[in-house]
Amino acid sequence: MIExxxxxxxxxxxxxxxxxxxxxxxxxxxxxxxxxxxIGKTTLLHLFAGLLTPTSGxxxxxxxxxxxxxxxxxDAFRGSAIGLVFQKNRALxxxxxxxxxxxxxxxxRKPEDMKVINDVLLQLDLDNCKHKKVNELSVGxxxxxxxxxxxxxxxxxxxxxEPTSSxxxxxxxxxxxxxxxxxxxxxxxxIVITHDHRVMPLFSNVLKx
Amino acid sequence: xxxxxxxxxxNTLSKPLDVLLTVLFLGVSIAxxxxxxxxxxxxxxxxxxxxxxxxxxxxxxxxxxxxxMASLLHLDSPTGNIPYEEALKISRNKLVKKAIPIxxxxxxxxxxxxxxTNDFPEIYNATIAEGRAPEKAFEVAIGAxxxxxxxxxxxxxxxxxxxxxxxxxxxxxxxxxVGIYTKTNQVLDKLLVTPLESVWRMHEHHDEEHHDDxxxxxVTALLVKFRTPIGLLTFPRKINESTNMQAALPKYEMExxxxxxxxxxTTVNWxxxxxxxxxxxxxxxxxxxxxxxxxxxxxxxxxxxxRISELIRIILYEGLIITGVxxxxxxxxxxxxxxxxPHVLNIxxxxxxxxxxxxxxxxxxxxxxxxxLVVTVFIAIIPITKMKISKxxxxxx
Numbered sequence: 023m024i025e026x027x028x029x030x031x032x033x034x035x036x037x038x039x040x041x042x043x044x045x046x047x048x049x050x051x052x053x054x055x056x057x058x059x060x061i062g063k064t065t066l067l068h069l070f071a072g073l074l075t076p077t078s079g080x081x082x083x084x085x086x087x088x089x090x091x092x093x094x095x096x097d098a099f100r101g102s103a104i105g106l107v108f109q110k111n112r113a114l115x116x117x118x119x120x121x122x123x124x125x126x127x128x129x130x131r132k133p134e135d136m137k138v139i140n141d142v143l144l145q146l147d148l149d150n151c152k153h154k155k156v157n158e159l160s161v162g163x164x165x166x167x168x169x170x171x172x173x174x175x176x177x178x179x180x181x182x183x184e185p186t187s188s189x190x191x192x193x194x195x196x197x198x199x200x201x202x203x204x205x206x207x208x209x210x211x212x213i214v215i216t217h218d219h220r221v222m223p224l225f226s227n228v229l230k231x
Numbered sequence: 232x233x234x235x236x237x238x239x240x241x242n243t244l245s246k247p248l249d250v251l252l253t254v255l256f257l258g259v260s261i262a263x264x265x266x267x268x269x270x271x272x273x274x275x276x277x278x279x280x281x282x283x284x285x286x287x288x289x290x291x292x293x294x295x296x297x298x299x300m301a302s303l304l305h306l307d308s309p310t311g312n313i314p315y316e317e318a319l320k321i322s323r324n325k326l327v328k329k330a331i332p333i334x335x336x337x338x339x340x341x342x343x344x345x346x347x348t349n350d351f352p353e354i355y356n357a358t359i360a361e362g363r364a365p366e367k368a369f370e371v372a373i374g375a376x377x378x379x380x381x382x383x384x385x386x387x388x389x390x391x392x393x394x395x396x397x398x399x400x401x402x403x404x405x406x407x408x409v410g411i412y413t414k415t416n417q418v419l420d421k422l423l424v425t426p427l428e429s430v431w432r433m434h435e436h437h438d439e440e441h442h443d444d445x446x447x448x449x450v451t452a453l454l455v456k457f458r459t460p461i462g463l464l465t466f467p468r469k470i471n472e473s474t475n476m477q478a479a480l481p482k483y484e485m486e487x488x489x490x491x492x493x494x495x496x497t498t499v500n501w502x503x504x505x506x507x508x509x510x511x512x513x514x515x516x517x518x519x520x521x522x523x524x525x526x527x528x529x530x531x532x533x534x535x536x537x538r539i540s541e542l543i544r545i546i547l548y549e550g551l552i553i554t555g556v557x558x559x560x561x562x563x564x565x566x567x568x569x570x571x572x573p574h575v576l577n578i579x580x581x582x583x584x585x586x587x588x589x590x591x592x593x594x595x596x597x598x599x600x601x602x603x604l605v606v607t608v609f610i611a612i613i614p615i616t617k618m619k620i621s622k623x624x625x626x627x628x
């Protein structure tokens with residue numbers, strides 16, 4: 023259950039005040055947020071992830087008012103409840119694929135269950151390159167690793183920032199399918215922000231900023 | 232298992248060239264600092280150790296440092312001879328506890344033969360380990376290292392060579408080894424000790440040839456130990472002013488020598504500190520660069536739930552790894568330097584140098600490095616604590 027009310031954000035005094043419509047998502051619901059660049063899509067995503075604190079309004083994720091959390095609690099909450107998917111540079115460059123997943127669980131203070139990690143690697147077809155360094159991966163493998171990093175700790179909310187913008191149609195569909203599948207498997211809410219209209223048909227719930 | 236240490240190690244290994252350069256610079260400066268200090272300490276120790284509690288050296292006029300070097304360290308050539316009569320007179324003085332005459336003139340295989348009394352080994356707290364003390368002319372007792380190196384045994388005989396270097400004229404008189412001293416780690420280990428008569432009679436032989444029979448007996452120097460420190464105050468002046476001889480204070484002469492060497496040591500130390508300073512600057516710049524370059528990775532870690540303190544630990548451990556490796560390399564390199572220099576230079580003073588690891592300098596250098604590390608890490612982590620994760624993540628796109 024995700025709920026926002028009267029959410030606004032202002033980067034600094036001279037900047038425009040960004041206002042966001044109220045959002046309510048039920049358990050396992052997905053949401054596509056469409057909008058041109060500069061309109062505050064990423065800002066909204068970072069507000070959900072607790073990377074930014076709203077200027078006013080509230081965000082409730084699973085009955086937790088995240089804007090009221092202390093910074094340590096917010097770190098812990100972000101680590102366990104949120105999975106972030108980035109457009110590029112999805113993992114630590116000095117570590118291998120499997121070490122990245124281990125690190126993800128370590129900082130999340132979850133037991134380092136190799137079975138969980140191996141399952142995720144299998145699901146995302148990464149088990150054959152699990153000892154490769156991140157910069158040795160192909161584009162496709164790197165994208166799948168980004169998804170693996172966002173779901174290995176079974177978050178309640180998966181947030182994806184322009185996951186498809188640089189992809190061709192075929193890869194775009196593959197990535198979106200993986201995201202939707204993984205969200206379903208882990209029973210997570212999936213919020214995707216994009217300006218990519220190809221993704222629209224995949225979501226019943228679309229918000230235009 | 233994943234942990235903060237492992238991430239630090241992996242991060243360090245991910246930039247092998249940068250790390251190698253930093254580690255090498257740090258390592259070399261540590262090696263220089265420690266190596267020079269170790270050689271310096273070892274020298275001081277070797278020299279002071281060989282003074283053997285001798286308060287005063289009396290010999291022919293000339294350089295006082297030379298007199299001490301020749302009579303106690305057996306390195307330089309003597310300044311000349313003094314009459315044995317005079318030496319005996321001094322020995323009878325009330326203030327003198329012990330006066331040991333020594334007389335030089337010959338060597339065997341380059342090792343010096345010292346004509347003296349059987350009090351001489353006492354200076355070095357040596358006793359006879361094998362055989363007996365020399366009693367008659369042309370009997371010798373030899374140092375332990377010499378015996379071992381040249382495979383000399385009791386009963387062996389040899390002919391000595393005139394002068395202090397091995398390529399001089401060979402005497403006809405045969406000397407017999409009657410004893411071997413205990414090992415002292417001092418200069419005695421490489422000396423041949425014989426009664427004064429041996430030296431005199433060896434050269435009487437020459438004198439006969441030159442028809443010069445009446446020459447009074449001479450010794451090279453007299454090593455004096457006083458009963459009370461009063462002797463030290465009055466004796467040198469009396470001898471220097473009222474006789475043809477000179478008195479030199481070994482401790483004072485050694486201080487003078489160390490002060491000469493000290494200039495060189497200080498210079499090398501300054502150079503080493505300069506390199507150390509530059510490498511530390513390099514380390515600092517490396518850290519700042521690292522934090523900047525890795526800003527995105529560090530921001531990612533924060534999205535994984537990592538606390539700021541954990542990011543700081545990652546950076547700090549990287550610093551510790553680099554510094555630790557540099558210290559180990561520095562130590563190994565300094566030992567290599569210290570062991571190689573004596574062999575490469577092959578100078579007599581370097582031989583059988585007992586090495587003293589300068590623990591105080593070692594602790595000082597490590598303390599300095601850790602201090603600098605803490606400061607550098609502190610400067611490097613300021614950007615981390617101020618990092619706006621959202622902005623860093625955005626900028627990467």
